[in-house]
Amino acid sequence: MNTASGVRLAIDIGGTFTDTVLMDSASRVLATTKTPTTPDAPARAALEGAQQVLGRAGCGWGQVSAFIHGTTLATNALIERRGARVATITTAGFRDILEIAYERRYSQYATNIEKPDLIVPRKHALTIGGRMDAQGREIAPLDESAVASLVDTLRHEGIEAVAICLLHSYANPAHELRLADLLRAAMPELVLSLSHDVSPEAREFDRLCTTIANAYIQPLMSVYLADIQTRFAAQGLQCPVLMMTAGGGMTTLETASRLPIRLVESGPAGGAILAARLAAESDVAEVLSFDMGGTTAKLALIDDFRPQMSRKFEISRAARFVKGSGMPVRIPVIEMIEIGAGGGSIASVDSLGRVAVGPHSAGSVPGPVGFGKGGTEATVTDADIALGYIDPDRFAEGRLRIDRSASEAALATRIGSTLDLDAGGAATAVTEIVDESMASAARMHAVESGKNLLDRVMIAFGGNGPLHATRLARRAGVGRILVPRDPGVGSAVGFLFAPVSFEIIRSHYTTLDGLDVAALNTLLATMLDEATAVVRAGAPDGQLHERRVAFMRYKGQGHEIEIALANAPVEPSDIAALKAAFEAEYSRQFGRRVPGMTIEVLNWGLSVSSDAPAVSAPASKPARRVVTAPQTRSIWCNVTDRWCDAGLFMREALKPGDQLTGPALIIEPQTTTLVTADFGAEIDMQGNIWLHQIAAEDMR
């Protein structure tokens, strides 16, 4: 029996697998497991995973001091449309905020597009009289006499949840609150989401969408969250369950039930948190996080050990991965770009004879042709098999039989026959295209974020991340790569490094010169109280950290820049410093400032977080030792464009300080790291693999 106290448990329920990780108080991983997700009762797989890792580590439920949970349930309910019957109530005269949206087509040349389904049909779009102005002053009182007929309609249509979004409620929520009281009195069973609570930002379409999405999944998530708590408590879990959010923090079940929309995309957030943690441990200020799985690749930028944050996210896209084709939700979220490039992504030839990869994926069923589970279309994994990068005897610890000749045949017939290429040539074309498209996405993401890609360290994980890392890095101009331990369950490991946190972003428009300091300080104080109360519920003791930001831009521009504020009331004398900070950041991003231009502030953000587990001091450098491969295998070298012998290494056999050069394959149960001929590898004291590009003249 392991007697360690304070072990921490993380469970990440994904679409295909449920990943479970158990860690001790010194942040050492004690056990990990992957169990198939049980969609009919997701908690079952979670329990099974928990029992496995506790059993392996010899720990009991009573020793678990923290349990962090993330789930795709919220995301899936939105994608699969398994939510509640929702109606909206907006300001009279503005019934069609949802249908009018931003009045645009998401694809310039496609004449036959269909707009995304935004959940609420027009017949369930209701309105009520009453009006606030942009400063939050009441122009017309709430038409309380209309509530009775609204209630009749809601009953008649069998509505289960209502999204209330009145104009300028972020500036004054009085009408939303009053309307909610009246509805609750008449229909106590009704679930209500209020826009000023869910997303207190100006821009009625985005706020309404966010409120609808929240209302839609609220009944389902409340039931699920209560169920998780009960099941684990029955097993003997004594600590509270904390939920992972899209913003990379943990929150209590109470907050999660009130704002379930914040739980979407928590898995990918866990991956970015892990990357940020590794960046801190390795003291690397600029990182590109690269998480490539079976269906998608996710890329995130991490500066100064903090993942880049965004305030907007899109769900239910009408065209997969096409920006602007989905439903916007405004929640604090770790900014990442997700593209349809995974191991299962299907390769094809377009009308111009060009190879295209994705966004369609063979997924895990039927999967790549080489897995022999019924797949017939050539995928990225088939290309990797044909090029020799996946060792058929050792893949997934030998649990899955790889049929290399089937992969080759599919590549030859699906791709090669049209282009007059053999299987190897077709496989090369497929990987070059998919690697280039990931590199393009990474560069574009950096440009859109006003950041540079060069000189970053890539942190690669996910089932296919370590396999494609060197190929992507070369194209993206990245020279160093870190592959962490347990890369296959990276997201769940990341959960265990997250703080309890809560972030609020609130619209309060002002020019910088015209800033009313007293009004702003009142606003920030209210936000601080609200956020602190939420965080204290999950982290009753210990120090709290606060972060305040302003979203600023030159008047006339559409893009806002985030500027950090001091954690103290703003003084009139601070305005000059704020202006200087904005101009400095603006010139960093755009090369020069614009003297004489008015500066305006649209939104104010405040986040409160608990301490995250302490980062251990960077370990001393291990003694270096060049290791040679016990055996080799023939792979396609994409540097010299010919077949060559690659060294085969088992990751578990590599020790800190071990060095090797490409071409080589480092194999572990959940993935393979491909060290191409232009890279060398070294193991650090924590067991991470570091890959570094070798200058062309130094290559053998």
Place this chain on the structure above:
Amino acid sequence: MTPSKTKLQVMWNRLLAVVEEQGQALIRAAFSPIVRECGDISAGIFDAEGRMLAQAVTGTPGHINTMAEAVRTMVATFAAEDMKPGDIYLTNDPWIASGHLNDFLLMMPVFLNGRVIGYTSCTSHLVDLGGLGMGPDGADIYDEGLLIPPCKLMSEGRINTLLMEIVKANSREPVANEGDIYALIACCEAGATRLAQMMGEFGISDLDALADYIIETSRSGTLAAISALPKGTWRNRLVVDGYDAEITLQAALTIAEDHLSVDFAGTDPCCSKGINVPLNYATAYTVFALRCIIGPEIPNNAGSLEPFRVTGPAGCILNAQAPAPVAMRHTLGQMTPDLVYGCLSQALPDQVPAEGASCMYDLPLRHAADADANGAPHFAIELVFNGGTGARPTLDGLSATAFPSGVWGSQIETTEAAAPVIFHSRSLRPDSGGAGQFRGGLGQHIEVRAAHDHDIMLFLSVERVGNPAKGRHGGMDGAKGRIRLGADGADLPSKGTFRIEAGKTLIFETPGGGGFGPPETRDTAALQDDVDAGRVSAEAAATLYRSQP
């Protein structure tokens, strides 16, 4: 395809990614609302002969062709042997760049091993170029502001300060203009750097093989799409509102074995106000419309554009000659897709949508000229509200959606925070979509007034107030646009300057799209859904569609 063709394809993908990156960077740094809301910019990469290899897909079709032709003109004007690294050339000549003075085009030679191997170019819409300002009221191009012929903006990395000072001295928004020009310079430089980096990475010293591959592949793909079309000539007439009198536009579309041509013969002559359209701009929208139907998946470049040829008699309103005023050339430019679709739908009856609202419903509001005397605040906003698109051959039209432009609509809350206006309504107009087997998209009903006790000014330049979007193949017309002051006010014309008195409400209704196919053949469930949702009234369902909804 040999492995080297794989490399060529990867490089092509890289060029496409580079121009998109340039475009995004330009949009982020821009000051003009039209750039921010519609992405009214362009970025492209060209070979040493000036042939376009890649162009960013941005929000407005007005840069298609125009940039490809402009760079050819610039390359022919300036000798490559006189160019030095760090040189950048500039023009805003409407007949070379993009149809009006606000669009600035920059071009930069890219050097490798001491010689010019290609060019990068970008275009952006600047806020103000002096003259009478952005509006149709100029009598000629000289009234519309500053025209800069092709010239050198940067010499070996040093800015032409005199030129910059002239641009600033001739603008109401000198700071924003300077900011936008620097953004354009940065965009050219970034594209040049990226292009040189790519050539280094792939070990090539010129673009010849890559250019031939891109152009030949795109050309043959486009020709394959054309070869599948029926051959012949089809004609169409489109009557539009015009400024003070209706204008007839005419087009003849010929589909030949190896190209398509459109000729505007028969189109009315230029108008005295600035709604005239240079041919480069009319061509851009015409080719855009055709390429939406014919080979839309093939990227824009010299190869895919070459088979599309557009001509028009000099002096007709779609081939305006200098010094005609052209500031609002987009008002009619946006109508050319409907003009050419009238031809194409005769050749391809089941592939071409019905007419739509097409012209964006731009709503520029400003303080009145006597604001200072009355103590009223200064403000200027340019709101955009779109009508409905035409019904598609297998789908309803899109309600309140921009086409052909890619402009974004405005949000009420941010608008009210930024300007002294208050909206009473913004909703879809029931029954405004043309009835049909597939219904036209709905227009919008908007009510807005000053939030304070002062008059405000409205500058209108819209279309389809007199002439609705027509239905196709038995589909009915969409509702016309309608603009008035107060519910009982007289209807305003589609163009002109109007004063909205304090307390008066502007009612601004955008047009609906035309229907496709006979209304009586509409699917019963689809009609019932429209009635339930209130998009079609029970009365219209009974009278326009059938006796029983």
